Amino acid sequence: MSDFEKLGAFYLGKRVDKQDGALLDELVLYDAKDLTTHAFCVGMTGSGKTGLCVSLLEEAAIDGVPAIVIDPKGDLGNLALRFPELRAEDFLPYIDPGEASRKGHTPAEHATSVAAQWREGLAKWGQDGERIRRFRDAAEVVLYTPGSQIARPISIMRSLSAPPAALRDDVDGLRERVMGAVGGLLGMLGIEADPVRSREHIFLSNLLESAWRAGEDVSLADLVRRIQAPPFTRVGVMDLESFYPAKDRASLALGVNSILASPGFSAWLEGEPLDVGRLLRREDGHPRISILSIAHLDDAQRMFFVTLLLNEVIAWMRTQSGTSSLRAILYMDEVFGYLPPVANPSSKAPMLTLLKQARAFGLGVVLATQNPVDVDYKALSNCGTWLLGRLQTERDMARVLDGLAGASTATGAGFDRAAMEARLAGLQGRQFVLNNVHDAGPDLFQTRWALSYLRGPLTRDQLRALSRDGAAGVAAPSNSAAPSAVLAASQGSGVGGTSPASAAPDEPRPVLPAGITEQFLGGVDGCRYHAGLLMTLSLHYKHARTSTDVWQQASFIAPTLGRDPTETLASVEAHAVENLPLRDAPAPNARFAPLPAGSVTDKSWSALEKAIKAKAHREMGVTLYECKALSLWSASGEDHASFVARVQQGLREQRDVDMGKLRAKFEPKLTRLNERIARAEQKVIDEKGQVRQRQMDTAVNVGTTVLGALLGSRSVARAGTAVRSASRISREQQQVEAAEQTLASLQEQLAELEAEFQSSLSALAAQQPNVDIAEVVVRPTKSDLSVSRLDLLWIQE
Structure with missing residues (x-):
């Protein structure tokens, strides 16, 4: 399976014979690129809908595609239950004691049984613990509970x-x-x-x-x-x-x-801010599946949050570049009530916007429901993929068929209502009809075994435990690529550290040299000030290979004025000057801590300015990122996570182009060869039919000759006819053999073509480069680096 995993094919299951319902050994592989035209999954309780959608998200994660999952029922947290070792003790904390009791097991015994069931189920579908490990390593699963601290709050x-x-x-x-x-x-x-x-x-x-x-x-x-x-x-x-x-x-x-x-x-x-970029990727660019569980909220709160989230997704989407490859997935497990056919809840407008516009940005929207009646099928006509499972009532069936007919009309695809109705009526559990506008026709298949343990809704304690475990694996934030590096090696928690002279007696407000200005930060009647430093720097960053040419103003506060520049600049805090409550005069009856000896003179100020420039040049470099495999550089202000996402998207787009070329090369050959094989098979059938007919005719002629001889009629003429018929049978038998040889030759050519295609696939998979990202630090140019503001800052203690 390693080849198609690298080539953007999602393994959803195996085909089912449309005549007798037998499971065939033919994989159903869904092209990731097709998901940019969105998907709709419908099926009654027990149809396997959740398992199918979990499998789809697993496949996307393995392919490096992040996802935001809206979970109204609490089932999707199962994506976090990934146990590569498939040990009973891994399953035990998530075993339902009630289910174990109903089966006459202790929880430990039931965990052993479930672990064995999962090993056997995975093996039947050509999977194992290593594929679970690949899924676990490919994406981080993070559980959020908006409006609650059950898991991670938002x-x-x-x-x-x-x-x-x-x-x-x-x-x-x-x-x-x-x-x-x-x-x-x-x-x-x-x-x-x-x-x-x-x-x-x-x-x-x-x-x-x-x-x-x-x-x-x-x-x-x-x-x-x-x-x-x-x-x-x-x-x-x-x-x-x-x-x-x-x-x-x-x-x-x-x-x-x-x-x-x-x-x-x-x-x-x-909690964490509602930031779509952060929901999709960690700070190091690693993909995430962010599950937003809203099962604990009431209806009004759910609608409020879903609406806000959809609007945030739209805002994020419009900052992305256009692409025809899949960039991310937005999945909603139960869309009932959020996209109704008549009413206009606040969630409907942003949902419609996403269905109509997200394709251009590579965002695939996947919607699922077990209530197919109360869904706006005009909106769903924007979905190119329909995954149809068992339905509960004839009304559900009719509604789905109406919607599918409308979607087919919108895309210009043909639709055989009677045939589709017959297929849907005969579906068993875990069987689905895949209707993809990008394919020649519908496929009947059975879903594969999920890599995640599908135990059902998680308890609050389980959500808390998984949230803690997930938080422990989150990488520390990386340095931003924006030119806003921190000047100091360490920062205080806020403005207003303790002056070294705090214990010293107060002094009158000092008189400063003519060239030194002062500002006052805060202050109330009778307060005490100690001396710090307020500075604003002008920085210029240039990098020829990326055409970076950026000017930046940055302001900092040193909370304590030391005896020398090294002591003063040991700790500095970045601040936006416009947000500081600065005053030109001290508060009434203010007291002042003594200044360090010799710290405020023209000479010391000159030394401070020189030290600030030197430190800024050393420590205020911006980090640019380079991917040599794609000859890509990060843009000015682009952080590491965004650059990694762009690199991975670039690789995915190039892969899709290469796959398109491969299809264009092999599909016509495969089509022509299959057509010739079909004709050859028909010819063999026809030739064999003629031989059987001749054999019957010959038997009649021979029988008549014998009978005629017995009766004394024209036996000689009839015997001649029988001999000629036998001769024709021999010739036609040779024609059958020739037709069979032609068929065998064509089938051999087909096998060779398929082997050549598989070899090309393997070669393409092997060509997928490893994403090595190098960091390049660009320091501010010395000639343009200047200190535009340097004030003595009196800070209220």
């Missing part, structure tokens, strides 16, 4: 942040994001709002859009204030008070504030 603090400038310039894209965010928020408030008619929806949309167009982030606390005092006086042509009076706005603000003040809401503000 913070939604960024969710009302202004989108990137590129998205703000996209009028339709910005409006979709605003509508989604507002719809989710109103859902949390229990308000079913029509985007066109609802006052609340229209007002909040205007509020959010005005802030985002100005590039302003909005927190929920900001939103409460803005609802009460909006930055506009008209909505459409009506004045604000007529459209939405202050009293009604106060009621809305109270509702938002109630969410903010509720004890449970604090969990939504803790």
Whole structure:
């Protein structure tokens, strides 16, 4: 299997004979590239739908494709149960005691039984523990529980942040994001709002859009204030008070504030940020399967979070370059209620946007449901792959067939409704019909054995344990490729370290030399200041091979002014000066710690500036990354994870091109040869049929001759006829042998062509280069490095 694994083919199962339902020894390999046109999987409980979708995600991970998984039921955490050694003790913590008891086993005995079952099941499908290890090594599985600390929490603090400038310039894209965010928020408030008619929806949309167009982030606390005092006086042509009076706005603000003040809401503000790039890849670029379990949330919270997530995915998607190869997967395990045919929940608009636009960016959307009736099949006409399992009712069957007919019409593919209905009616457990617009026709297959242990929904304790285990394996963040390296080897926790002279008596405010300026950081009446340093550097980075030519301003604070430059610059903190509460004068009745002797003179300031430049040149280099195999360099500001993702995507695109050339070379030959074989097989059948007919005719003629002889009729003439018939049989038998030889020769040519194709596949797989990424540190140019600001900074203690 190693060849197709390197070549982007997903092993989903084996074909099933359409006539007698027998399992054939023919692998069903799904082209990863086809998933960019999205997929829809439907099947009743017990159909094997979850196992199939888990297998699809496993195959994608082995191929290096990351995934975001929305898990409303809690089943998909099973992807974290990967046991290469297949030992009973690995399975034991996840054994259901109730199931063990029903089978008359202790948990330990049941774990032994399950481990044996998994070994046997994998072997039957040509897999083993090494393939599980390959899956485990290929992608990290991370479990998140938004709004809870059961597993890893996710913070939604960024969710009302202004989108990137590129998205703000996209009028339709910005409006979709605003509508989604507002719809989710109103859902949390229990308000079913029509985007066109609802006052609340229209007002909040205007509020959010005005802030985002100005590039302003909005927190929920900001939103409460803005609802009460909006930055506009008209909505459409009506004045604000007529459209939405202050009293009604106060009621809305109270509702938002109630969410903010509720004890449970604090969990939504803790944890990792809702960052799609981080969900897809670790800091070192390693792929992730991020499972966002929302089974613990109520319906309003689920809709709120799913809407926010889909909008974040759209924003991320629009920052990516176009590609025809699969870059990432967004999978939702139960789409029921999120993409209905008539209603318009807040999740529907972003879901439609993804189905229509994600293909161009290499994002494959996979949706699954066991409730096929309440799904918008017009939206699903954008799905090129349909995976159809057992259905529960005739109504379900009719709805799926209607949807499949619509999808086929949209793509221009033929659709035989009666044949498809017959196939669906005869499906057994784990059997699916694969209808892929990229293939010649539907395939009937049985799903392979999953690499992950499918134990069903995980308990809270199991989620916690898996989350802790996963967190232990997360790599430490790598240095950013952006020119913002930290000046010092170590940083303090914040501005305002303790002055070495803290214990010394206060002194009057010192008089500084004429060329030295001072600033005051914070301060209240009677406070005490100690001396630090505020500096701003101008840095210039140049790198000819990447055409890097970047200027940057960077500001730092040294919390303590030392006796010499080395002591002062031992610890420095990066700060945005515009965010600091700087003052030109001290607080009233302020006291001052003594300055180190000789630390504030023209000579010492000159020495400080020189030391700052030297340290900046040594330590403020930016890291660029190079992949020699593809002759690729990282762009300015591109971090390691983003560069690794771009390299892997480049390899995948080149592989898809090479596979396309291979198909273009062999498919016509294979098609012609199969057509000739089909004709040759028919000729053998026809020739054998003629021989059988001649043998029957000859038997009749010979019989008549004997009978005629007995009866004394024209025996001589009839005997001559029998002899001639036997002669014709001999000639036709020779024709049968010739036809069989022709067929055998063509089958031998087919075997040789298939061997040549397999050899080409193996050669292509062997050509896939290892991704070695080198780091190159570009230091700021000495000639352009300058200290544009150097102030004595008085810091309140």
